[in-house]
Amino acid sequence: MKNILSGIFAAAFALSASAAQAQEKPPLKIGGILDMSSLYADITGPGSETAAKMAVEDFGGEVLGRKIQVLAADHLNKADLSANIARDMIDNQGVEMIYDVAASATALAAGEIAKARNKIIMFNGPGSIRLTNEACGPYTIHYVFDTFGQANVTGLAAVKSGLDTWFFLTADYAFGQDLEKDTSAVVTKTGGKVLGSVRHPLNTSDFSSFLLQAQASKAKVIGLANAGGDTVNAIKQAAEFGITKGGQKVSPLLAFVSDIDSIGLETAQGLLLAEAFYWDLNDETRAFSKRFMERTKRVPTSAQAGVYSSVMHYLKAVKAAGTTDSAAVIKVMKETPINDFFAHNGKIREDGRMIHDMYLFEVKKPSESKGRWDDYKLLATVPGSEAFQSLEQSRCPLVKK
Numbered sequence: 001m002k003n004i005l006s007g008i009f010a011a012a013f014a015l016s017a018s019a020a021q022a023q024e025k026p027p028l029k030i031g032g033i034l035d036m037s038s039l040y041a042d043i044t045g046p047g048s049e050t051a052a053k054m055a056v057e058d059f060g061g062e063v064l065g066r067k068i069q070v071l072a073a074d075h076l077n078k079a080d081l082s083a084n085i086a087r088d089m090i091d092n093q094g095v096e097m098i099y100d101v102a103a104s105a106t107a108l109a110a111g112e113i114a115k116a117r118n119k120i121i122m123f124n125g126p127g128s129i130r131l132t133n134e135a136c137g138p139y140t141i142h143y144v145f146d147t148f149g150q151a152n153v154t155g156l157a158a159v160k161s162g163l164d165t166w167f168f169l170t171a172d173y174a175f176g177q178d179l180e181k182d183t184s185a186v187v188t189k190t191g192g193k194v195l196g197s198v199r200h201p202l203n204t205s206d207f208s209s210f211l212l213q214a215q216a217s218k219a220k221v222i223g224l225a226n227a228g229g230d231t232v233n234a235i236k237q238a239a240e241f242g243i244t245k246g247g248q249k250v251s252p253l254l255a256f257v258s259d260i261d262s263i264g265l266e267t268a269q270g271l272l273l274a275e276a277f278y279w280d281l282n283d284e285t286r287a288f289s290k291r292f293m294e295r296t297k298r299v300p301t302s303a304q305a306g307v308y309s310s311v312m313h314y315l316k317a318v319k320a321a322g323t324t325d326s327a328a329v330i331k332v333m334k335e336t337p338i339n340d341f342f343a344h345n346g347k348i349r350e351d352g353r354m355i356h357d358m359y360l361f362e363v364k365k366p367s368e369s370k371g372r373w374d375d376y377k378l379l380a381t382v383p384g385s386e387a388f389q390s391l392e393q394s395r396c397p398l399v400k401k
Contacts, residue, residue: 039229052286082106104128104175136396143307155186168197168221171226284341309342355384
């Protein structure tokens, strides 16, 4: 009896010790650097944090015996603050992976910190092509869209339809400059002409002088190389000034369903735009979006849907690799195709670009919409191999030529 009891106690002790050891493992922390309160808050912001938490919950909440913890911080659209947050997350808070980062200047700053510390960073909200060109890194992933893809899908379709003279309103920072440059290249290559451009401050409230210059150019298309609140304000003010009624077409080179909701179909109808995701594409997108809406009361943007997809892909790779070591995890991520509601047969290339289909949409007329968020008509599906920059064109030092 003594031997039996001692055996039971020993087994119980071993189990409790094992449980205690598991509880002692530090949590696996992933950190979002987001715009929580300014012009990109609807695009990423709290919705991106929610999407990351949904991915963690659906994954099971832990990996390799470690609880998964989602952190988020507001970079206030300041590059130096973004770098400081990234540094603090990695050096002091033990963050293993950074997601989203919201805007291009802030993404470029945070990317350099992650690169120096050999940590994985996944960009969902920013668009600058520099992130997979000059600023690429071995652990950098550009997941949702970029300026080349946006320009290629929207610009090409517009010029082919006869909209062949352009004037650009450009946000004066990395993203806007790259978007203008990439779209200009598509326009001229396709036989169109760029008649001029003007740069505006980030998050400006008054576009009158810039729109008047665009109007005076007589260009068929006023290309908006900006995003978020800047895009919304520019389109609204163009309508107020009668520019669109005068025959010029306003083309948002990066717009999200949240922007169209803010503008309203009466003003936005007929706009052509490229997106990486739309909530109403198919049964899979609708199922995810329904769950997202239950939490946020809004449909997900492509950036927020991309956060869920990329976080889930990362966690699956950590489990498969059996470690959080960046080199081992990124190897699995690049070797494993991405098949979910966001991407079908998506693949992360050696330059960090995630290749997936892009979509060309036209904004519906009010009479065509069945209700709020029913905003898009699908015009074309563009394969990722055609939408994004080829490896032959890449300026990423990691790409073997």
